[in-house]
Every structure is written in C-alpha cells, then in structure tokens.
Amino acid sequence: MNQHRRLDARSPLVLEIHELARRAGTMKQVHQVVEAPTDLGIDMIGVPQGSDITLDLRLESVIEGVLVTGTADVSLKGECARCLRDFEDRESYDLQELYFYPEKEAEEDASWIEDEMIDLDPALRDAVVLELPFTPLCRDDCLGLCIECGQVLNDDPEHSHGEEIDPRWGKLSELDVSEAEEQQEN
Numbered sequence: 001m002n003q004h005r006r007l008d009a010r011s012p013l014v015l016e017i018h019e020l021a022r023r024a025g026t027m028k029q030v031h032q033v034v035e036a037p038t039d040l041g042i043d044m045i046g047v048p049q050g051s052d053i054t055l056d057l058r059l060e061s062v063i064e065g066v067l068v069t070g071t072a073d074v075s076l077k078g079e080c081a082r083c084l085r086d087f088e089d090r091e092s093y094d095l096q097e098l099y100f101y102p103e104k105e106a107e108e109d110a111s112w113i114e115d116e117m118i119d120l121d122p123a124l125r126d127a128v129v130l131e132l133p134f135t136p137l138c139r140d141d142c143l144g145l146c147i148e149c150g151q152v153l154n155d156d157p158e159h160s161h162g163e164e165i166d167p168r169w170g171k172l173s174e175l176d177v178s179e180a181e182e183q184q185e186n
Contacts, residue, residue, distance in 0.1 A: 006114070013037065013120040017113065020061040022101075030057040036074065037121060040128055045078030045136040047128060055120075057095065065100040065113055072124055081135035082144035083152045093131055097123035 007014050012034035020026050033052050040047040047053070057070035076089045099118045100106040111122060143153035148161055 007117045007119050009117060013124065014117050015120060016117055017059060017066050018116045020059055020066055023061050024063050026061045028059040030055060030059060040125060042129065042132055044081060045076055045132050047074045048077050051075045064104050065098060066118060067098050068123065069096045071095065072127060074128060078136040080138035080142055082137060082142040083154055084145065085138055085152065087138040093127040095123055095127045
C-alpha cells in the first residue's frame, strides 16, 4: 500500500476529480491560473513565489486512475550565467502524470489519488525544475563580461582596452620618456 501525506483541498494545485472517479473514458478540461508555490526553481533561475501559473490541462479517467496531460505557462526570473544581470522570461512546460487509485499496484514513487483529489505540485515541480537550464542566459548570444574590467559586453560589443603589449616588452613601457632621453645624453 502507498504511503502519502493528506492533501489540502484549499491548495490551488490540488484538484477535485469526483466526476472522473472510476469511470474510464470520461474527461475533464481544466483552464485556471494558480499562484506559484515556494522554491519552484534552482539557484540561478526559477518561478517567483506567488507569480501566476496558467494551467491548461486535460484529466482523463483510465482503468488505473486519472491521466493528467497539458501545459503550465510560467514566468521565470533568473541571473544570467555570463553577464550576471537579472532577467525575466516566460516559458511553457509539458505536464504528464498518471495518478493511481489507492488499491492499484504501482511503483513506490507513483502519484496517487486521495479522497477523490490529486496534487499537481510534484508533477509541476518535475516538469519545470528538471527542464530549467543549469546555466541560464539572458539571451542566446550573450557576450558576458570583459575579463579585464568586468564591463557587460552586451552594452558595448566594441569594448576594448587599447592595444595589448607583449609581456616581454612590458618593462619598457614602464620607463619614463624623459628618463630615457637623459640616459641617452649621458
């Protein structure tokens, strides 16, 4: 038998499936906007807590339980891995999860129907967090930072620090011109 926590019917990610229960072939469409839960992301990018998530789902009753398929449109907020600037984006993620009836056989980490309700939170986390880029970019062609001064190269792609002197001749550039003339006169 599965071990799970009690579902909170007040949670926006817990859906009632009473009209689908035990009637294989029936379907329900769900179109709703819910608030994003906490910690929906990774260190450098994620969905801001409380921001809108637009769910467009299809719930289908099957013999084993209820199959949920659809999309979740979310706002993302992150820090670019190249230029270190904050950026915002909008993405759509595919959701697909089979929720099993309590008496059915399934793997230990399967999703379960409880009291004719399902919890979308774990499926949403899997769909979003596992697809987030490990090194997020503000744009695909981000130029990053200047390795000498740290200026954001996206702001000035022609940024430079003048002609680079060969390190073998570097000491000569440190000589004072008047000092060199004085040595030449002696």
